[in-house]
Amino acid sequence: GAVVSQHPSWVICKSGTSVKIECRSLDFQATTMFWYRQFPKQSLMLMATSNEGSKATYEQGVEKDKFLINHASLTLSTLTVTSAHPEDSSFYICSARDQGAVTEAFFGQGTRLTVV
């Protein structure tokens, strides 16, 4: 299947700093990427839908000024957690759809963010 690479795999940052997470589709073009947050032993909570060349669509309750999403090219979307706090510590995972494929979305390996 198609490959989605997420970087970094883990990051530790201090409270008040910002962290950028990258999601790349390596062998296909993705007009749409999705960002999820996963708490321990819990489901994948959709945060936002990232559309290439346009503003991201955020789910209800997700602060768009806190979680900045940029999808500048067909192979790259970034999520920036701004002014991070310990409660932002979580597992963030992206997925991407091949614009040429019908339905399947492929997931990145995820990023474990720890804010200290």
Place this chain on the structure above:
Amino acid sequence: GENVEQHPSTLSVQEGDSAVIKCTYSDSASNYFPWYKQELGKRPQLIIDIRSNVGEKKDQRIAVTLNKTAKHFSLHITETQPEDSAVYFCAASKQSTGTYKYIFGTGTRLKVLA
């Protein structure tokens, strides 16, 4: 918006037995239902999917059934093996709207006991 409920949250079965995981969805416009398997520390991987114009789909030991009227769909794993142990997520999506976003169920932790 769409809401997906998944049951059970945990499931333990003996090796060789069958496992069934059930999901319900709220939006009748949803028309694509994938199932993902997430092993510990790994990314979710698609294992099977079904579209609303099909009632059942099978791939070796895995099958999915869909009841559009009742708005529920189920994953069936037969002859379970220890390597089937993982967390399974169902999802619902409206493929016709252009956004294609997936709403996931809460997950089922399956343990296959040897």
